[in-house]
Amino acid sequence: MSSTSQHLLLSPAELAYLHGSLSLITPGPIRPDGRSPTQFRPLTAETGILPGTNGSARICFADGTEAVVGVKAEVEKTPLSPYEFVASTEGRKDHTQKKSGSRKSKKATGDEEDISMDVDEEAAGANDKIRGSPDWVELSVEIPGLRDDDSGTVFLTSMLTEALLADGEFVKKLWINRRFHWKLYLDIILISPPLSYPLPLLSLTTHLALLATRLPRLKSEADEDPMFDDDWAAATFLYPRQDTSAKASNKSSKPSSAAAAPASRPPITLLVMAVGDNIIFDPSKEELAVADSAVAVSVAEGPASESESEPEPESIPATTTKRNLQLLSVRTIDPPSRLTPPGVPNSVNAAAWGTMTAATPTTTTAATASATEGGAAKHPDARVTETEDVVGVWKAPRGGAKFGMLGAMVAKVLEREAASPRSQGAG
């Protein structure tokens, strides 16, 4: 759980209105900015903005929040464990069993597997030699105005790291040979003040930066000290681009642009919230302020192939079986709505509807007729309004997210993601 509590002040009347319009059933939710429930905010994106990095991206949302991500790689020596050679024979067995599901699919599609590292022929034969360690990725998030060890920043960091490392496939891309690997440093910087909960923005920018990340081409072979091609133009993408010819079926009418779609994509974390029975994607800060529950869902796309061991929800339409979506993680986010002040119903409001003077033993002339009827505290509606909902009065949601709603949100994310063509690195 993390809290998104930034100092966002909203009046109870605003909150009540927003909640009312977002939880409408019949025409669907009416969002204050007119978006449809699954529509994202418009954004501008560019990649390759930092020449000193292996990959970088910048995304600017229409609400003015902007993030820059730089990916840097350096070669690091893999500490060889003394058990390495023993483990290479027997240890591999359990390893194979553990990951048999993913291994199988990998071998089946060995031709398009083509991992970004030029894996030498011997290693390619025994694919399971490639391994990774979570230490090979270091991710740092910087939010202006927040300390590095602020709980919000730490939570964002761990959530983005978790999405990257969840399936263990990402770190395998960093394998050079048995003695060396790439160490990847991801610097995620929010440039603007955190106007809205920055998770979707940071995740999108990281996604784009990783798509644009290139590593120098390896010239050496096998386990010798790595030698790299000086030519940056020959560098290989961390997420290899697929052949346009091989992907003709998937490519739709778009002419084969220079940037062919990558076979697999980095994970992405989406923020989804629920108000009433409505599920709303990419909430703005006002919308998040009335959320009953909010969830960050991380999904990744593996190489388009037959299904993995992951159970796929039935809701995915048949037309999109090409896309191999994996659910990586689900985290609940504590919406700021819990901290909002409740509205005061008119029936107990001392300052409205003329009952105002009743509550207070003022000495002024105003306290006349209504004072005799008894104070507002004794008002018959007073107790009711403390426990029950009054139409048009804001009350902070209580309790956690409902299980059914969580499941519905996750299913909706997978469905939407499967149906939508993911963006490619924009110029």
Add this chain to the structure above:
Amino acid sequence: MPITILQPSLAPPPKLRNVDSDSDSEGGADLEGDVAMGRPAKRARTQDSSIMTPGEIITDDPQWMRGHGTYIIPGASSNTILSSVAGTLAKTNKLLSVRPLRARYTPEIGDLVVGRIVEVQAKRWRVDVGGTLLAQLPLSAINLPGGIQRRRTETDELQIRTFFSEGELLVAEVQQLYNDGAAVLHTRSLKYGKLRNGVFMSVTGTGGGGGVVRARRQAFTLDISGTDEVSGSEKIDVLLGVNGYIWISKHIEGEGAAAETSGPGITRIEESVGLNVYSSQNDIIPVDTMREIARVRGVITALVENGLRVDEEMVIKGYAEAVEMAKEERDSADTLWLGGERGKRLANALVGR
């Protein structure tokens, strides 16, 4: 479809911003015809339509006087006038000033503002009005419920939060200014008070760039019965605070800042106050009204994003245009969305491009 990808486009050429003539040329000599200014002045004139950046030398001719948005480096050659903000150059006779592209709101007496309570003190509230300093609203500057103008007692001070508490929105008028530019507000009219039944949005206020401009009327009522889907004669109140804070809400007859001023006289006002001036309970709002409120909000966002001014005329025209656009494409579901391309189309239709 949640994501559509647009081809990256070149940045548009900088717009030629013609400096308002009302404050520049009143009683002033025609600068275009003024030939006796020498080289530095010539330079200043050529930069009229371009943007000055902070620290940029405007002129070093001693004949010019320094106005708002400029400074002189003390000591050295004190004739040099530099810009202290990013904005366009404006000249009034021999006074040079730079109008900032973006600035915080500078209050003026009589402005209608929308504010948000950020702090409650013993005898006053501190109100965020988007300026550099928080405005204050003394307890003595509000109409207390009870009808009659009565003395402020200690009891009123104790229950100050029942009138306004933190986070609540109100519409008020700037009554007084302090030397440091801080404003004192008052809500001593039936038109002012707590806001409910609607949505808030904030755009750039008066003081720079587009956004809300000071106009004849800052609050008006929009008739939304023009859309055929809406049954009945619902209306929407639009409250354009001079400070750029905007409130769009359901219209309630005889309430709100847009209410007719020809209503009860000044004495009657005092009597009728206290009905729901301090209520924070929303009325039941029809779905159609909610949708149209969202549409008006979209229109204003589109206006701001496309650098158009926000005032009564533009909002009404923009709203009519948006309704037309929605009618044309009835089939598509997202007719409310007025961002991106749709917003551009709307803005183009408005300025007749």
